[in-house]
Amino acid sequence: MSTLDINKIENEEEKSPDKKQIEAEEKEMMLKTEAENNEINAESKEGEGLVKAALSADVIEQGREVKPKFIPIGAIKMPGFFTRNSDKTKEEEAIEKDPENDKADESAKPKRNHFQFLHTCPFTKFLHHPTQNDKDDSNIDEKKGSRLFNVKYPKIFKKGSSKDPEATLASMETLEDKLDTPNDGMENVKLDPEEAVDGKVATKLPLKERIRQKKFIIDDIVVCCIVVLVLLAVIIGVIVGARAGPPAERPLRLGRYITTISSCGPVEGILDEGVYKFYSIPYALPPIEEKRFTYATPLNNISMCWNDTLQAHNPGPLCMQFLENGTITGEEDCLTLDVVTPHVRYDSQLPVVILIGANTLAGGISPAQPSALYARTKEVVFVRPNFRLGPFGFLALDILSNSKYPQTSGNYGLSDLLAALQWVNLNIQHFGGDPKSVTLLGHRAGATLTAALTTVTKARKLYSRAWLSSGSVIFPGEPLEQSQKNNELFKQNSKCLTDADCLRRLPAPAILTAMPDTWLGNDIGTLPKSGEIKHSWLVLDGDLLRLHAYESWDIQKEAKETGKEKAFKPIVFGTTQHSGHSETLRMKHLNWTAELVEKIINDSVIGEKNLTKSVFKHFNKTYEGLVELISSVRTLCPLVSLSRLRLVAPLYVVMGSGAGGGSARRATAGGAAGSGLAAVDADIEAILGTFDSEVPEQRRFMSSMQQLFYYYVWHGTSPGPDTGLIAVGQDLLPLHGLPACDLLIQEDIVPRYAHVD
Secondary structure, three states, rough: OOOHHHHHHHHOOOOOOHHHHHHHHHHHHHHHHHHHHHHHHOOOOOOOOOOOOOOOOOEEOOOOOOOOOOOOEEEEEEEOOOOOOOOOOOOHHHHHOOOHHHHHHHOOOOOOOOHHHHHOOOOHHHOOOOOOOHHHHHHOOOOOOOOOOOOOOOOHHOOOOOOOOOOOOOHHHHHHHHHHHOOOOHHHHHHHHHHHHHHHHHHOOOHHHHHHHOOHHHHHHHHHHHHHHHHHHHHHHHHHHHHHOOOOOOOEEOOEEEEEEEEEEEEEEEOOEEEEEEEEEOEEEOOOOOOOOOOOOOOOOOOHOOOOOOEOOOOOOOEEEEEOOEEOOOOOOOEEEEEEEOOOOOOOOOEEEEEEEEEEEOOOOOOOOOOOHHHOOOOOOEEEEOOOOOOHHHHOOOOHHOOOOOOOOHHHHHHHHHHHHHHHHHHHHHHHHHEEEEEEEEEEEHHHHHHOOOOOOOHHHOHHHHHHHHEOOOOOOHHHHEEEEEEHHHHHHHOOOOOOHHHHHHOOOHHHHHHHHHOOOOHHHHHOOOOOOOOOOEEEOOOOOOOOHHHHHHHHHHHHHHOOOOOOOOEEEEEEEEOOOHHHHHHOOOOOOHHHHHHHHHOOHHHHHOOHHHOOOOOOOOOOHHHHHHHHHHHHHHHHHHHHHHOOOOOEEOOHHHHOHHHHHOOOOOOOOOOOOOOOOOHHHHHHOOOOOOHHHHHHHHHHHHHHHHHHHHOOOOOOOOEEEEOOOOEEOOOOHHHHHHHHHHOOOOOOOOOOO
16 A cells, blocks of 8 residues: 555545535635636626636646636736745735736737827826836726726826725735635735726727716827817918918019000010009000091900010000190000009909099190009009090091991090090909999099090999099080081181091191181180180080980989989099199289289179179289189189089089198289199199198198098098088188189179180
8 A cells, every 4th residue: 555545544534524514614615706706707708808817727736626717807917826025015015017917918908009109109108107106006896807907197187086995916826825825914905996997997988988977088188189280270271271362463574574464465564663554555446547536446356456465664655636835746546544553463452543634625734644652552553544635536527427327426535535444344453453443533624524424324334433623514515516517617627528538538737737726725724705715625426425414414313312223423523722823824924913913803704794893802912812713713613513503512622721831822912923822733733642742731731632532532432521612721621611602603604604625
C-alpha cells in the first residue's frame, strides 16, 4: 500500500461530523456564488465589450473543483496569481495595474472611428489617462457588473457627488481567497452606480441620451466647438461671397487709360484730375449732307457704329455757331457728348447731371462745363452733349417741310438733346451713373431748351428732375406756317428759294452768313423799347412741340392732381439779382451818374408809361440799380410769374450781397460798377466751382449754392426754407415777396417784355 493510499484512508477516517458539516457549508457557499455569477452574466450580456474575465477550464485546488468565475467590473485580469508584497499597503496594492490588462480592456472596448485624431492631443490623453492620485476616486460595483474606466474628468464635465468611492483591483486569486479565506485582508468595495456612468461608461450612451441626462464627454464639447467654427466660417464666406462681384473699378491700361462699353462698342477714356474723362462719344449720326435740317438719328444700328475701341481721349469740336463777338466757331459734324465720372463701376451708381448750356440759341460758349473737382467731391457724373445751334438747329422753312413726311421743320437742336437723353438712359450705367437719377441743368438758352424738353412726351421718362437757370419764359406760340413766313428773309439771302437740296449743298459758313442780323440780337441786358423786334428760334413744329409750354404744363398738373399720371417731374427755377449785368454794358459809359441812369429809364417802355418815379421807389439811381431793374424786367419777374402762377415751383434768387462779397464792394452813384454784382453766370459758376471766390463772403455764397443744388440732385427736394422764394447769399433764407415784381406785373411790363432766346 502506497503512502498516498494510506493518507487517503487516514483522511477519510479522520473526517468527523464537524468536518462533514463544514464541507457541506462550503459547497453551499460555492453554489450560491455560482448562482450570483450567473445572474451577473445575464445582466451584462448586452455589454459584451465590458471587461469580462473567465476561466478557460476548471481549476483544481486542494482537491476541489472550482467553476470559472467572472471578474467584476473594475477588476483587471492579472497574469498568474497576484502576490502581495508585505512592504506595500493595501491602498498601494489596490492601485497597481498591469499593462497587459490595459490591452485586454482596450481590445474589449467597442471601436470608435469618429475623431480619432483628437486622441493624439496631449490634453485629451491627459483626460483619458489620469495621474495616480486621480485613480483613488474609482470603485467597483460587484452586483451590477459595472465597469469603471479609470478616468478623472474636470469638474465642469462631471456630475457633482458628495461621495468619495474607492475601487480595489482584484485578480482571480483575490476572488478565490475571498471565498476560501474570508479574513485574508482583501476587500471588495462597491461602486457608486452614478459615478460609474459619469466616466467612460457615458461614451456608451447615445448622444440623445447623454443630452437628456446632461452627461457630456470631451468629444461632445470638441464636436460642438468644431461645428460652431464651421458655421462661422460658412456665414463669413456667404457674406464675403455676397459682397464679391466684378472689380470695384475697371483696370487701367498703362496706369492711365480705362475702357468701358457702350451700345455702339468699347470706349476708352483717360484718367485725369482724379476722375475718368471720356470725350466726344458719338450719340447720333453726323447731321451733314442729306441729314442736314433733319431730326437727329440715334445710333441704333450696328452698321452705324465703330469696329475697334473708340479712343475718347481728347475734346472734340463744338457745333458750328456764332460767338457773342460775332466770330464763327465749331463744325457741323458735332453730335457727340463728354462724360466725366469719378468711378467706372456698376455698384453704387451715382446721380447724373446733364449740362445743357448756351448763351443764346444762335451760339455762345456757356460756363456750364463738367467739373472734375465736383464730380469727385460731390459724387456725381457729368454729361455735356453738343447740340446744333442757329439755323442748323432751328431753321423752319416751307421748302424744308415739303421735303419730308410728316411735313415739318425746325427744332433740330431739340431733337439732338432728345437723342442724347436716350443715349444716357441706355449707356450711362457703364460709366458709373444711375439712369434712374438724371438731372437736367439748363443755363440761359440751355434752360429755355430744357423747359421745352419738359413738354416733350418722348422725353418724360428719360430724366428725373430739371434745374433751370436764367431761362426765357417766352415760348413759341405761333403755328408752323406763321414761323415759316417769318423766316422768308433767310431764303432770299441764301438764294435757295424752292429747293431744299440747295440748302443742304451750301457750305456751312454760307448758311450762317445768310442769317438776318436781327436773329443775333440778345436783349437780356437792355431795357425794352416800343417796337422792338423779337425772333423766336423754337417753333411749334407739330411733332416734338405740339402745344404751347403753358398748355402742356397745365395738362401735366391736371393729370397729377387726378392721379392719371405719376408724379410731376420736379422743376426748380432760378436767376441772379443782376442777370442784366455784362462787361459790354458796364464799359458803355465810364461814369454812371444818376442823371444818366434816369435818362436811360425814361427812354424805355417804363418812361413811356410814366413809371419812372414808381420804379425809383424800388431801385436806386446807380449802375447797380439800373442792371437790377433790367434783370427784373427781362428775367427775374417773368420767372416769378411763371413759378407762382403756372408750376408752383420753387424759385431761388442769387443776391448781390452774397455773390459780390458784401455791400462795401457795391457800386456807388458816381462810380463804376463793383464786383458786388451777382452776374448772370454766378449761380452756375458756384455750382461747378469756377466762381472767383476771393473773400469769405463769396466762399460762403459758393457753399450755399452748392448745398442747394447737390442736395436737389441727390434727393429731388430743396434743403432751403419751405417757401416759394429762396434768397441765396451767405445762407439759404426765405425771400418774403418782391414788391418791384408786383409793380411790373401789375403794369403789364412783365412778362410781356421778358427776354427771348
